[in-house]
Amino acid sequence: xxxRTPSFRLDGRRALVTGASSGIGLGCxxxxxxxxxxVTCVARRPAPLTxxxxxxxxxxxxxxxxxxxxxxxxxxxxxxxxxFDVVVNAAGMARHSPALDTTGADFDAVMAVNLxxxxxxxxxxxxxxxxxxxxxxxxxxxxxxxxxxxxxRAVYCASKHALEGxxxxxxxxxxxxxxxxxxxxxxxxxxxxxEPTFNDPDKRAWVMSKIALxxxxxxxxxxxxxxxxxxxxxxxxxGTALMVDGGWTAA
Numbered sequence: 001x002x003x004r005t006p007s008f009r010l011d012g013r014r015a016l017v018t019g020a021s022s023g024i025g026l027g028c029x030x031x032x033x034x035x036x037x038x039v040t041c042v043a044r045r046p047a048p049l050t051x052x053x054x055x056x057x058x059x060x061x062x063x064x065x066x067x068x069x070x071x072x073x074x075x076x077x078x079x080x081x082x083x084f085d086v087v088v089n090a091a092g093m094a095r096h097s098p099a100l101d102t103t104g105a106d107f108d109a110v111m112a113v114n115l116x117x118x119x120x121x122x123x124x125x126x127x128x129x130x131x132x133x134x135x136x137x138x139x140x141x142x143x144x145x146x147x148x149x150x151x152x153r154a155v156y157c158a159s160k161h162a163l164e165g166x167x168x169x170x171x172x173x174x175x176x177x178x179x180x181x182x183x184x185x186x187x188x189x190x191x192x193x194x195e196p197t198f199n200d201p202d203k204r205a206w207v208m209s210k211i212a213l214x215x216x217x218x219x220x221x222x223x224x225x226x227x228x229x230x231x232x233x234x235x236x237x238x239g240t241a242l243m244v245d246g247g248w249t250a251a
Contacts, residue, residue: 009036010032010035010230011037014083014085015084017041019091023192027219033059033063035230040063042068080124083129083131084125084128085136087138088141092113094193095155097152099155102154110155118166126170126181135178136178137179137234141183141186142164142241144185147243148248163183181238187207187244210251213247228242
């Protein structure tokens with residue numbers, strides 16, 4: 001009897017995507033909705049979130065919105081009155097500067113979103129699933145910078161390296177309950193937030209010198225990877241990082 005490929009479909013499943021108003025978060029929300037999930041899109045800025053969700057609803061997908069700053073863990077806890085089968089955390093923050101110039105305010109702001117908010121979002125998601133006796137998939141959009149260093153990125157790298165360790169520990173604790181947790185690690189992806197980097201000739205040259213595939217990422221490059229981690233196709237994958245970095249970390 002021939003083996004069969006596990007399904008990438010998400011019909012009948014509830015998904016939560018943070019940072020869903022633009023960029024990678026929006027791409028992940030679209031990928032899950034296309035695959036049949038009922039998606040709750042979360043972001044801080046109401047106007048772009050409304051625009052994104054209305055565009056997805058126009059496609060006929062089951063999508064709703066919720067404006068929220070995920071650094072407010074009390075607001076986040078309120079989402080989990082019942083479990084989400086899939087949680088994708090694409091919210092993030094970067095405040096780049098030389099390490100010698102880092103301020104306490106910048107350090108705290110980055111850690112509040114990239115690490116603290118990610119920690120407690122994971123806790124709420126897993127607690128809800130375990131209480132319901134359901135399996136699930138938690139996905140954090142991390143970065144190649146969670147595995148290497150970069151100039152002017154000490155705080156950002158610290159937050160993402162810490163996120164990678166957090167995910168490994170949580171995977172060990174929650175695996176027996178069927179709750180999987182992984183990271184998705186992109187290289188530089190063309191979004192409004194990265195335009196300043198690409199518009200600087202020296203920074204763009206540095207980026208391009210590191211990517212074996214000789215091109216920067218596009219949001220679409222992350223969508224299949226997110227769907228894989230969300231679906232039964234990755235049912236034996238937990239505590240790991242899926243690199244979508246064009247070969248950056250291979251060196």
